[in-house]
Amino acid sequence: MRGGDTADGASAHGAVGHGAFGRSGDDATQDGEASSDDLAIALAQVARGDEAAFRAVYDRTAPAVLGIVRRVLRDPAQSEEVMQEVLLEVWRSAARFDPAAGSATAWIMMLAHRRAVDRVRSEQRAAERELRAASMPVAYDEVADAVESSLERERVRRCLDGLTDLQRESVMLAYYGGYTYAEVAGLLGVAVGTVKTRMRDGLIRLRDCLGVG
Amino acid sequence: MRGRLMPRRVAWSRLGSLRLAGSGLARGLRPEGRRASGSDLHTLVGAYAMDALPTAQRAAFERHLQRCEQCRDDSSALREATARLAAAAAVPPRPELREQTVRAAALIRQLPPAVADEPARGRAARLASRPASAVRGRPWLAVTASAVVAVLAAALIALGLHLNSMQDRLTATEQRDTVIAAILTAHDATMRTAHVQTGGTATVVMSHHMRALVFTASGLTSLPPSKAYELWLMGPAGDTPAGLLRPGRDGMSGPMVVRKLAPGDELGLTVESAGGSRHPTSALIALVTLD
Numbered sequence: 243m244r245g246g247d248t249a250d251g252a253s254a255h256g257a258v259g260h261g262a263f264g265r266s267g268d269d270a271t272q273d274g275e276a277s278s279d280d281l282a283i284a285l286a287q288v289a290r291g292d293e294a295a296f297r298a299v300y301d302r303t304a305p306a307v308l309g310i311v312r313r314v315l316r317d318p319a320q321s322e323e324v325m326q327e328v329l330l331e332v333w334r335s336a337a338r339f340d341p342a343a344g345s346a347t348a349w350i351m352m353l354a355h356r357r358a359v360d361r362v363r364s365e366q367r368a369a370e371r372e373l374r375a376a377s378m379p380v381a382y383d384e385v386a387d388a389v390e391s392s393l394e395r396e397r398v399r400r401c402l403d404g405l406t407d408l409q410r411e412s413v414m415l416a417y418y419g420g421y422t423y424a425e426v427a428g429l430l431g432v433a434v435g436t437v438k439t440r441m442r443d444g445l446i447r448l449r450d451c452l453g454v455g
Numbered sequence: 456m457r458g459r460l461m462p463r464r465v466a467w468s469r470l471g472s473l474r475l476a477g478s479g480l481a482r483g484l485r486p487e488g489r490r491a492s493g494s495d496l497h498t499l500v501g502a503y504a505m506d507a508l509p510t511a512q513r514a515a516f517e518r519h520l521q522r523c524e525q526c527r528d529d530s531s532a533l534r535e536a537t538a539r540l541a542a543a544a545a546v547p548p549r550p551e552l553r554e555q556t557v558r559a560a561a562l563i564r565q566l567p568p569a570v571a572d573e574p575a576r577g578r579a580a581r582l583a584s585r586p587a588s589a590v591r592g593r594p595w596l597a598v599t600a601s602a603v604v605a606v607l608a609a610a611l612i613a614l615g616l617h618l619n620s621m622q623d624r625l626t627a628t629e630q631r632d633t634v635i636a637a638i639l640t641a642h643d644a645t646m647r648t649a650h651v652q653t654g655g656t657a658t659v660v661m662s663h664h665m666r667a668l669v670f671t672a673s674g675l676t677s678l679p680p681s682k683a684y685e686l687w688l689m690g691p692a693g694d695t696p697a698g699l700l701r702p703g704r705d706g707m708s709g710p711m712v713v714r715k716l717a718p719g720d721e722l723g724l725t726v727e728s729a730g731g732s733r734h735p736t737s738a739l740i741a742l743v744t745l746d
Contacts, residue, residue, distance in 0.1 A: 289565065296560055300553055309544035323673070325548060326556045333560040337568040344531040351538040352506075359506040398543035416507035417540050423502040424509070435498075442501025442533075449536035 281346035282339070289337035300329055303347065307354040314358035314420035324361060328354045359420045401451035409444030412437050500526060504533035562636045634712050638662050638669050651675060651724065652740040659722060659743050668745070670711040670722065675702040678726065685727040686711060687735055689742075690720040697722070699731045720745050 281302055287295030307328050312321040331353055339349050402410055408430070415426045427437040496519050502508050503516050520527050638644065641662035649657045655674035662668070670686060678684070684700035700708040713722065724741040 289568070291565060293557060293561070297553070297557060300556060304548050304553070304556075305545035306538075306542045308548045309546045310541035312546060313544050320673075322548065322552060326552060326559065329556050330559055330563055333565065334563050335566050337566055340569075343527070344534055345538070347542070348531070348534040348538040351541040352534055355537065355541065356506045360510075363510065392545075394539070395543045395545075398539055413505065413540075416502065416505040417537055418544070421507065422509050423499075423507045426507065438498045438502055440501075441505060441507065442498060445501045445504060445533045445536050448539075449532055452536060452539050454532075454535040454539060 282341050285332075285336045285339050285346050288333060289339070296333055299332060299350075303332075303350050304329060306347075306351060310351060310354050310418075311358040313418045314355070314362060320361070321358075324357055325354070328357055331357070355417070362420050397452065401448050404451050405444045405447055406440075408432065408436070409440045409447065412440040413444040413448065416441055497523075497526060497529075500529050501533060504530050504537055562639075564640060634667070635669050635710050638665055638667050638712070641665055647743055649741045649743045653726070657724060657741050657743065659745075661716070661745060663716075665714075666716045667712060667714040668716065668722070670698075670713060672700065672702070672708040672724075675700070675708055677702060681729050682726055683729045683731065684708065685725055685731055685735070686713065687723040687725065688713065688716070688720050689723045690717050692717070694723070694734055696731060696733065699727075699729075700724075716745060718746065 281299065284295045284298045284302075288299055304325060308321060308325040311324045311328070312318065315321045315324065328350070332350055339346060343349075402413070405413065411430055412423075412426055415421050415429055416423065419426075421429065423437050423441060424434055426441075427434040430437065496516065499508060499512070499516055503513065506513070508516055520530065639660055641664060643664045644660055644662050646658065646660045649659070651657055651672065651674075654676040655672055657670065657672045660669045672684075675684065684702065686697040686700065688695045688697045697713045698711045700711065702708040722743040722745060723735065723739045725735045725737045725739055727736060
């Protein structure tokens with residue numbers, strides 16, 4: 243297993259277009275590690291009802307929560323509401339966060355993304371989503387042009403550049419668009435099975451490029 | 456760089472199974488990962504990590520996750536990648552949302568830690584199964600965590616707007632706050648949502664014991680200034696006005712506390728003139744049975 247790990251890892255890195263892995267990313271990863279650790283500690287304090295810790299968690303995560311919710315929902319007012327719901331859910335279930343199962347950031351972003359997706363689905367705005375789908379290619383540019391440019395954003399963008407077109411489109415439509423894999427297959431005009439594997443492989447490559455997980 | 460990773464990362468090095476092979480497909484998936492429900496299920500790990508599975512399939516995959524440690528590790532690792540996608544989309548929230556959220560949190564009872572005999576990894580599946588088990592054979596659900604959170608978020612957004620504009624109403628608002636919290640956390644609190652025919656969703660959290668409910672709505676269609684939404688308690692004894700709603704710019708409305716509920720009452724919503732009416736003068740656009 244370990245041997246395969248190394249060999250496969252090497253080929254994966256080689257496949258990343260811009261060679262971002264292991265370059266400027268190292269420091270960013272270290273920062274990410276440290277802050278993710280802090281966040282886990284803050285969550286433990288939140289679990290004991292610590293309001294100051296909750297403010298810290300809010301400051302650290304609310305922008306990303308709002309960002310991803312807004313990418314999925316589009317509607318700014320509704321997105322603010324969902325962002326608050328997510329942070330309140332974090333407050334409520336902080337004691338259930340399991341550090342062994344992943345980082346605090348990943349846990350909170352999962353709550354955020356899932357809630358946004360569920361909101362979209364429950365409202366079944368089929369017609370509206372058809373319209374959105376028509377303008378979907380915009381999504382990728384939005385990542386590049388979004389308001390606050392940052393090292394992180396730049397790094398993610400470079401890693402996305404390292405995916406194949408189909409992997410990237412599948413990941414973008416699913417994660418930022420909030421579409422199911424079947425919907426993504428329909429939008430891209432490819433087989434459902436193909437989309438499933440592209441989603442998985444795209445995320446694996448993204449993970450390797452970002453040096454996370 | 457790898458050497459500086461935190462210890463918990465060691466577990467994830469097993470993700471060798473998910474490294475890309477030359478073919479672009481993962482190689483060496485552990486047989487255990489496949490045996491339970493077939494390789495097709497395991498292929499879904501990417502879609503799962505992006506919440507791109509239809510709801511029913513998500514539940515099935517989570518059942519699979521409980522049996523497949525490798526799959527849990529894989530999906531955790533991919534969640535780390537998606538979290539970075541979220542971070543890359545970050546936008547600063549409006550500053551006032553922070554204190555609103557903190558204020559709301561103070562009203563929410565926190566969950567205790569998972570008990571020892573429940574594997575923490577089963578957390579998601581356990582939470583997911585809770586609403587279904589709470590069904591009591593009628594449309595009411597015991598108030599679920601996220602329902603309380605959703606209602607409170609709606610409530611606090613409304614309260615926040617209120618506080619900003621009317622400082623002298625603070626005491627009244629605080630009192631209402633307390634009543635809302637009491638209803639939402641009542642031992643017999645139940646929730647129902649209803650579709651508003653003209654657009655939007657109404658959410659009612661009710662305590663039979665307190666004979667009171669909290670009403671909120673979201674996504675309401677905006678009305679001309681001459682009109683308002685009006686709530687009605689509609690019971691055997693007739694219709695009683697239960698409050699005027701003025702949706703904010705985002706179609707959010709409430710929270711509205713309605714008290715003195717009587718057996719057989721239903722909660723209705725109509726559009727009336729801005730000052731309200733003594734009796735409903737237009738068709739019901741939402742009706743919630745309260746028994």
